[in-house]
Amino acid sequence: EVQLVESGGGLVQPGGSLRLSCAASGFTFSIFNMNWVRQAPGKGLEWVSYISSSSSTIYYADSVKGRFTISRDNAKNSLYLQMNSLRDEDTAVYYCARGTTVTVYGMDVWGQGTTVTVSS
Amino acid sequence: DIQMTQSPSSVSASVGDRVTITCRASQDINSWLAWYQQKPGKAPKLLIYAASSLQSGVPLRFSGSGSGTDFTLTISSLQPEDCATYYCQQANSFPRTFGPGTKVDIK
Numbered sequence: 001e002v003q004l005v006e007s008g009g010g011l012v013q014p015g016g017s018l019r020l021s022c023a024a025s026g027f028t029f030s031i032f033n034m035n036w037v038r039q040a041p042g043k044g045l046e047w048v049s050y051i052s053s054s055s056s057t058i059y060y061a062d063s064v065k066g067r068f069t070i071s072r073d074n075a076k077n078s079l080y081l082q083m084n085s086l087r088d089e090d091t092a093v094y095y096c097a098r099g100t101t102v103t104v105y106g107m108d109v110w111g112q113g114t115t116v117t118v119s120s
Numbered sequence: 121d122i123q124m125t126q127s128p129s130s131v132s133a134s135v136g137d138r139v140t141i142t143c144r145a146s147q148d149i150n151s152w153l154a155w156y157q158q159k160p161g162k163a164p165k166l167l168i169y170a171a172s173s174l175q176s177g178v179p180l181r182f183s184g185s186g187s188g189t190d191f192t193l194t195i196s197s198l199q200p201e202d203c204a205t206y207y208c209q210q211a212n213s214f215p216r217t218f219g220p221g222t223k224v225d226i227k
Contacts, residue, residue: 035216037164045156045164045207047216059214062121095163104211105170106154110163 002026002109004096009114016086016118022079022096022111030074033099035107036081038092038116046092049081050099064090086118122146122210126219132227139195141222143186143208151187152212158221159204168193169211200226 008020022034036048049070050059058070069082079096093115097107123146133139143153151171156164166175168184171191181196195202203226208219 044221045218061215104152106166106211108166
C-alpha cells in the first residue's frame, strides 16, 4: 500500500524549533518529488515547500523562507522539515504530499498530517 | 505569485443536483490546475489533474474543464459522500498556490 506517515509534531514555544519527518512506503520514494503543505485551524491549504527527487531543486513559500529547511534521505525513504524560529502563525496540521510523476499534475498521495502548535 | 480565487465559497444542493465550482488564476497557468477534495479531519485527495484529467479511482460524476485562467469543477449528480471542501491549486509555477476552498453540503 502506498503510504506517507508524518511524525514529529507537538507543542513548542514561539522562537523554538521542531523537526517533522515523513516516512514513505509502498512506492519507490527516490524517484518522486515531495512537498510539505500545511493547514491552520479552520483555514485553507497552504503549500510550504518542495524538494525534487535528487534534492537538487528546492522551493519555499515566502512565509517560511529562511526559517524552514526541507530535506530528504532516499536511503531511508524519508522526508524532513526542519522548522526554526517558529511563530504563532505556524500553528497548523502539516502534511507531506507526493508530487505526481509529471510535476505539473499536482500531489497525488498525502499523509494523515501531524499537528504543530506554537504557543507560550 | 499566482493568486487563485474560487466561487462560490459555499454551496448547498440536493442529492442528484449538478454542482459547479469556479476557479480563477491571476495569470495564465495553461492547463496546470489540480482539484482536491477534503473531508473534515482528513487529508486532501487529488480528484482532477491537468484541469480535466480524472485521477484513478475518482467517480465519473466528477469532471474538470478550462485552461488559461478560468477553470471549473463539476459534480454531475451530487451524492451524500461528496460533502466536503474543494480546493483548486495551480501547478504551473512555484510557489504553488491554492484557492480558498468551496464547501459543498447537502440541502
